Amino acid sequence: xxxxxxxxxxxxxxxxxxxxxxxxxxxxxxxxxxxxxxxxxxxxxxxxxxxxxxxxxxxxxxxxxxxxxxxxxxxxxxxxxxxxxxxxxxxxxxxxxxxxxxxxxxxxxxxxxxxxxxxxxxxxxxxxxxxxxxxxxxxxxxxxxxxxxxxxxxxxxxxxxxxxxxxxxxxxxxxxxxxxxxxxxxxx
Amino acid sequence: xxxxxxxxxxxxxxxxxxxxxxxxxxxxxxxxxxxxxxxxxxxxxxxxxxxxxxxxxxxxxxxxxxxxxxxxxxxxxxxxxxxxxxxxxxxxxxxxxxxxxxxxxxxxxxxxxxxxxxxxxxxxxxxxxxxxxxxxxxxxxxxxxxxxxxxxxxxxxxxxxxxxxxxxxxxxxxxxxxxxxxxxxxxxxxxxxxxxxxxxxxxxxxxxxxxxxxxxxxxxxxxxxxxxxxxxxxxxxxxxxxxxxxxxxxxxxxxxxxxxxxxxxxxxxxxxxxxxxxxxxxxxxxxxxxxxxxxxxxxxxxxxxxxxxxxxxxxxxxxxxxxxxxxxxxxxxxxxxxxxxxxxxxxxxxxxxxxxxxxxxxxxxxxxxxxxxxxxxxxxxxxxxxxxxxxxxxxxxxxxxxxxxxxxxxxxxxxxxxxxxxxxxxxxxxxxxx
Numbered sequence: 147x148x149x150x151x152x153x154x155x156x157x158x159x160x161x162x163x164x165x166x167x168x169x170x171x172x173x174x175x176x177x178x179x180x181x182x183x184x185x186x187x188x189x190x191x192x193x194x195x196x197x198x199x200x201x202x203x204x205x206x207x208x209x210x211x212x213x214x215x216x217x218x219x220x221x222x223x224x225x226x227x228x229x230x231x232x233x234x235x236x237x238x239x240x241x242x243x244x245x246x247x248x249x250x251x252x253x254x255x256x257x258x259x260x261x262x263x264x265x266x267x268x269x270x271x272x273x274x275x276x277x278x279x280x281x282x283x284x285x286x287x288x289x290x291x292x293x294x295x296x297x298x299x300x301x302x303x304x305x306x307x308x309x310x311x312x313x314x315x316x317x318x319x320x321x322x323x324x325x326x327x328x329x330x331x332x333x334x
Numbered sequence: 335x336x337x338x339x340x341x342x343x344x345x346x347x348x349x350x351x352x353x354x355x356x357x358x359x360x361x362x363x364x365x366x367x368x369x370x371x372x373x374x375x376x377x378x379x380x381x382x383x384x385x386x387x388x389x390x391x392x393x394x395x396x397x398x399x400x401x402x403x404x405x406x407x408x409x410x411x412x413x414x415x416x417x418x419x420x421x422x423x424x425x426x427x428x429x430x431x432x433x434x435x436x437x438x439x440x441x442x443x444x445x446x447x448x449x450x451x452x453x454x455x456x457x458x459x460x461x462x463x464x465x466x467x468x469x470x471x472x473x474x475x476x477x478x479x480x481x482x483x484x485x486x487x488x489x490x491x492x493x494x495x496x497x498x499x500x501x502x503x504x505x506x507x508x509x510x511x512x513x514x515x516x517x518x519x520x521x522x523x524x525x526x527x528x529x530x531x532x533x534x535x536x537x538x539x540x541x542x543x544x545x546x547x548x549x550x551x552x553x554x555x556x557x558x559x560x561x562x563x564x565x566x567x568x569x570x571x572x573x574x575x576x577x578x579x580x581x582x583x584x585x586x587x588x589x590x591x592x593x594x595x596x597x598x599x600x601x602x603x604x605x606x607x608x609x610x611x612x613x614x615x616x617x618x619x620x621x622x623x624x625x626x627x628x629x630x631x632x633x634x635x636x637x638x639x640x641x642x643x644x645x646x647x648x649x650x651x652x653x654x655x656x657x658x659x660x661x662x663x664x665x666x667x668x669x670x671x672x673x674x675x676x677x678x679x680x681x682x683x684x685x686x687x688x689x690x691x692x693x694x695x696x697x698x699x700x701x702x703x704x705x706x707x708x709x710x711x712x713x714x715x716x717x718x719x720x721x722x723x724x725x726x727x728x729x730x731x732x733x734x735x736x737x738x739x740x741x742x743x744x745x746x747x748x749x750x751x752x753x754x755x756x757x758x759x760x761x762x763x764x765x766x767x768x
Contacts, residue, residue: 209340215363216351219359219360220360236367240472244473248437273437274437276438280439284377284470288369288472289366296363296365299365300358314353318350318353325339
């Protein structure tokens, strides 16, 4: 759990720093410093939310950094910073829920027992560690692939006709409707 | 679900914004998020096929004794990346050790197990469902379902240990036991003197009486000791129960009555008597008379299930099934009592039953609710106490033995004062004059 917690803090700081640097180093933006301070503040708020296990802070954090990255793209901020910021925010968002989920259950006991020098080869410890390792492995692969994929998407230039754009838009809407249907079924 | 919705909206938002502005960089920002979504979707779990069994260390536990519950899980479906199995614990039970759930990965055909300890008050606790939640490692797609696994845990009532109880019913049974039978024969206690008959042991001859007659010898007779039929009646009428709140938890006079009944039942059965139980209130819950450990278990289980009831039919003792108890046997009524019960108890006594009333004192019990010192409350208490004392006196006057038990006093002490026979009944204290 220590590793996940450290990664969570690190990825939150990285997301805030990437966007702050991106905005701060952008010479074209007159109020870039204010934006940079805003992202630092957002990152710190998210850290506070993590400290006090406030789930909403994860949602607000990911939403804030993604919208910030979107605006940054329009304001001409360096794309690399934006991509790093979004990926780091995604990792932090995932780990926020994961750490909280594990803490709510098994790890509450594990941490309480850890003070009493209890053997750490008992099933709760093993389960928590195995799950943590598997989760971090999956997250590492996804974010590790997502970043170069994003870079690739930025470098590849495609000229799309209006009909293709319209088609892609329709596919996106169709996908969204399927998703909503799936979520409704889940809710039932 | 909210996580999935948020992520999907962000991905679609970025893609649509990118398409709308024809800005590839915005679409590129959606890539890590989209990949995350796709990875979660690819590994989304199928409907799990789990076979779960739940076993108890013992299905019946004594009061304040923990029971260990073990849950075994066998995965008959495909691999489950993360499975959370939670046992639904019946209300009233408290987990005192371990956790009633397990979060683990389960390979196809794999097994897992977890155990925890529970403890609870008297009662029957049916376990029914376990909740199984499975999801992929990223936790976006999950399947949640219920698995029905029925098992049961019964917590027996608190047992107040009692010594041998001295009762004297008019009729006893044919087997040797501890109860004086009012019949001469082999025994310990002196019963009377009769003329010597051939075969009487010489040491039984009463030489003092024989010396008074020239041509006759007299022999001592002893009282036979037998077992008896004992019928326990537990008053479970809702109107007679008193509840007192203590630091957020309710203390019930009925629970004290149950503990007393359990103690009495065990003491009578340990003495070898034939004991039956009738719980009167919600209905007529009868445990037919019997002997020994099996009967003890039956009675304890009946008491574990006992609940108060407010049936209009059984509001008074008018429907007490007297024929349930053998004629002239010992009846023990455990009840806080109310005025209108006197008539039926008097009738029982008139029919030849030896009646003993153990009455948990509702006045003292309920007095805990009120702060003493208020004139009105003190006055009301005095009146109620006097009324109760008069009622108990009337019962004693018709030959009914009454034990007024203030439940904050140890029951064993109260019983010892009223019922326990001294171990050496014939031993007298003689003052030696010098």
